[in-house]
Amino acid sequence: MAPHAWLSEAQSSLALMLLSYGMVLLLPFWVDPRRTWHRSLMLGAMIALALRYIWWRGAATLAPVGLDLDFAASLTLYLLEVIAMLGSVNAAVMLSRRLDRHREATANATWWGRRAPKVALMIATYNEDREILERSIVGALSVDWPDAEVMVLDDGKRDWLRAFCAAHGVRHVTRPDNAHAKAGNINHALDLLATEDRPPDFVAILDADFVPHRNFLRRAVALFHDPTVGLVQTPQHFFNADPIQHNLGLARSYPDEQRFFFDHVQSSRDAWGIAICCGTSSVMRWSALREIGGFPTDSITEDYLLSLTLQERGIRTVYLNEPLTEGLAPEGVGEYITQRARWCLGLMQIARGRLGPFSRNGLRLRDRWSVIDTMLYWIGSFPFRIAGLSFPLLYWYFGVIVVDAEVAEVLSYFGVYYVWSLGVLNILSRGTVVPVLHDVSQIVGAIPITRAALHGLLRPKGHQFKVTAKGGDRSRIVVQWRLMMPFLVLLVLTLVGLMLGSAFDGLNRAEAGDGMRVVLFWTIYNIFVLALTVIACIELPRHERHVADRPERVIFAAGERPQRLWLASLTRDTARIRGTVYTPGTRGVLRIPGVGDMRATVISATPDGARLHLWPEDEVHAALLRRFYTEGAAPGVVDVRIGQLIGDIARRLSFSSRD
Numbered sequence: 001m002a003p004h005a006w007l008s009e010a011q012s013s014l015a016l017m018l019l020s021y022g023m024v025l026l027l028p029f030w031v032d033p034r035r036t037w038h039r040s041l042m043l044g045a046m047i048a049l050a051l052r053y054i055w056w057r058g059a060a061t062l063a064p065v066g067l068d069l070d071f072a073a074s075l076t077l078y079l080l081e082v083i084a085m086l087g088s089v090n091a092a093v094m095l096s097r098r099l100d101r102h103r104e105a106t107a108n109a110t111w112w113g114r115r116a117p118k119v120a121l122m123i124a125t126y127n128e129d130r131e132i133l134e135r136s137i138v139g140a141l142s143v144d145w146p147d148a149e150v151m152v153l154d155d156g157k158r159d160w161l162r163a164f165c166a167a168h169g170v171r172h173v174t175r176p177d178n179a180h181a182k183a184g185n186i187n188h189a190l191d192l193l194a195t196e197d198r199p200p201d202f203v204a205i206l207d208a209d210f211v212p213h214r215n216f217l218r219r220a221v222a223l224f225h226d227p228t229v230g231l232v233q234t235p236q237h238f239f240n241a242d243p244i245q246h247n248l249g250l251a252r253s254y255p256d257e258q259r260f261f262f263d264h265v266q267s268s269r270d271a272w273g274i275a276i277c278c279g280t281s282s283v284m285r286w287s288a289l290r291e292i293g294g295f296p297t298d299s300i301t302e303d304y305l306l307s308l309t310l311q312e313r314g315i316r317t318v319y320l321n322e323p324l325t326e327g328l329a330p331e332g333v334g335e336y337i338t339q340r341a342r343w344c345l346g347l348m349q350i351a352r353g354r355l356g357p358f359s360r361n362g363l364r365l366r367d368r369w370s371v372i373d374t375m376l377y378w379i380g381s382f383p384f385r386i387a388g389l390s391f392p393l394l395y396w397y398f399g400v401i402v403v404d405a406e407v408a409e410v411l412s413y414f415g416v417y418y419v420w421s422l423g424v425l426n427i428l429s430r431g432t433v434v435p436v437l438h439d440v441s442q443i444v445g446a447i448p449i450t451r452a453a454l455h456g457l458l459r460p461k462g463h464q465f466k467v468t469a470k471g472g473d474r475s476r477i478v479v480q481w482r483l484m485m486p487f488l489v490l491l492v493l494t495l496v497g498l499m500l501g502s503a504f505d506g507l508n509r510a511e512a513g514d515g516m517r518v519v520l521f522w523t524i525y526n527i528f529v530l531a532l533t534v535i536a537c538i539e540l541p542r543h544e545r546h547v548a549d550r551p552e553r554v555i556f557a558a559g560e561r562p563q564r565l566w567l568a569s570l571t572r573d574t575a576r577i578r579g580t581v582y583t584p585g586t587r588g589v590l591r592i593p594g595v596g597d598m599r600a601t602v603i604s605a606t607p608d609g610a611r612l613h614l615w616p617e618d619e620v621h622a623a624l625l626r627r628f629y630t631e632g633a634a635p636g637v638v639d640v641r642i643g644q645l646i647g648d649i650a651r652r653l654s655f656s657s658r659d
């Protein structure tokens with residue numbers, strides 16, 4: 001880039017970067033993210049800047065060709081970056097469209113006429129705790145649909161669950177073996193239904209830890225007015241924080257890691273006609289399932305493969321972006337990584353299978369593109385994350401420059417691209433892409449996910465389905481040393497390398513000039529990211545928390561005169577009330593409108609009220625479950641609260657706590 005007449009080259013590059021930032025700040029006043037051509041213009045510029053950057057990297061920053069470590073390291077990093085950048089460009093093309101089916105669902109709310117279709121609502125379970133299954137079953141029984149049968153598909157063959165189902169009028173289904181895991185469990189139930197005089201018209205699938213809202217079926221079934229639709233997928237929302245949110249203390253200010261996919265990517269996929277089934281929270285046409293022979297069992301991600309199998313027959317998957325279910329996110333870092341590694345492995349099995357993007361099959365070109373897009377995500381993003389953390393060490397310990405560039409060029413090519421892409425993605429996603437935190441959410445699982453990608457590509461068969469554990473004791477601090485250790489080692493090596501390199505010029509190339517400055521900034525960034533990743537591997541205790549959507553009046557009767565008070569917070573067995581101070585040990589009855597009366601004991605006084613322990617009867621307990629999980633808007637945080645986010649990060653880094 002030629003410098004301006006009165007600015008240095010570095011100053012000119014910085015001015016260009018600031019210009020990009022200024023345009024990003026003005027974009028919200030000019031563009032409407034709902035309009036396709038507005039999205040296309042912003043993302044088109046992002047693609048152009050990405051290609052400009054990757055061309056510059058290949059043409060101007062690689063080490064001279066040779067049989068040495070410098071060239072090998074430089075080329076390796078560049079190739080990994082090219083794959084990751086191809087994934088970003090591909091994602092930008094996909095995000096250029098968006099489809100919202102809210103009005104369509106409303107307009108076709110009663111297309112079926114007087115008699116509602118019959119629906120089988122299946123809850124697939126293996127080893128989940130009673131507390132988890134209880135809320136799922138109670139929630140499923142509360143669905144507002146005149147002809148729905150709840151079926152619990154129990155691969156754990158538990159006697160207590162059979163008795164619980166019998167007491168609640170729910171069909172309990174077991175099978176002789178557990179072949180093909182979840183897919184086999186569902187297929188066994190489908191075969192049972194096929195033998196009945198009146199099989200269902202639709203089948204809804206819920207994981208054992210997911211609870212449907214009352215209007216789940218009414219909204220989802222509405223989209224089956226189109227006879228070409230075979231599957232309706234709805235988003236997954238979570239009533240608890242995922243491990244990254246929780247362990248970094250961000251549950252109140254930062255969305256869960258899957259929000260970007262479910263709130264934005266799936267709607268864009270739907271606009272291209274390539275929305276995918278995500279297992280739970282989906283409804284399927286019975287005739288479509290029977291036509292393809294049930295759930296495919298060729299991959300451990302049977303849901304994605306189901307969409308491809310349907311599409312090969314011309315049967316569409318569509319997406320309704322409304323919060324109609326809520327479930328339990330993985331609570332531990334290990335479970336979080338196991339789940340994502342399973343998704344990665346399953347996708348690689350699909351890519352190597354009959355419905356892979358390069359196989360002979362009946363898939364459309366866009367369906368093949370869909371698989372390639374997902375492959376690029378798994379095999380591009382995660383290995384590049386590992387390389388980005390490791391390669392600066394080659395400079396500090398061996399003097400190897402893997403990116404030989406001047407600061408002015410980095411600002412001009414990378415800085416402009418980074419500012420523009422980050423700004424555009426946040427405009428399109430309501431600010432959910434936060435630097436560093438987005439990196440941490442990928443880095444924490446980068447090693448096992450990369451290993452899963454390689455295993456899936458090289459050996460696609462013979463892998464068992466690993467269930468994501470939910471529930472269990474979360475009442476104490478647990479340090480995940482095995483997961484943390486690689487990042488702790490990298491952090492120590494980075495800090496030591498930086499200190500030694502700063503103190504002794506002989507340990508690196510003093511003549512590296514601007515290349516050294518680039519590595520220095522890169523290293524400081526890595527230190528911050530690695531520190532947060534290490535902290536994310538320290539699992540903090542969890543406590544159930546439900547905060548009232550708005551202040552609510554309740555009555556607490558303790559003594560001769562019942563008091564009308566404010567309900568501040570509520571869980572299944574505790575509550576906090578405001579308005580009158582009570583002494584610990586006080587007993588009474590708490591009345592919550594729409595729930596009922598329950599015995600309560602004051603366990604502690606607060607400055608403006610008291611904390612209560614609740615003793616609800618069975619009927620009131622079920623009403624509480626319905627209140628928590630089947631009503632209201634989406635749980636949790638759906639967009640970034642930047643001011644609170646900064647405070648939460650500072651508080652976590654200072655190792656202070658907040659109730």
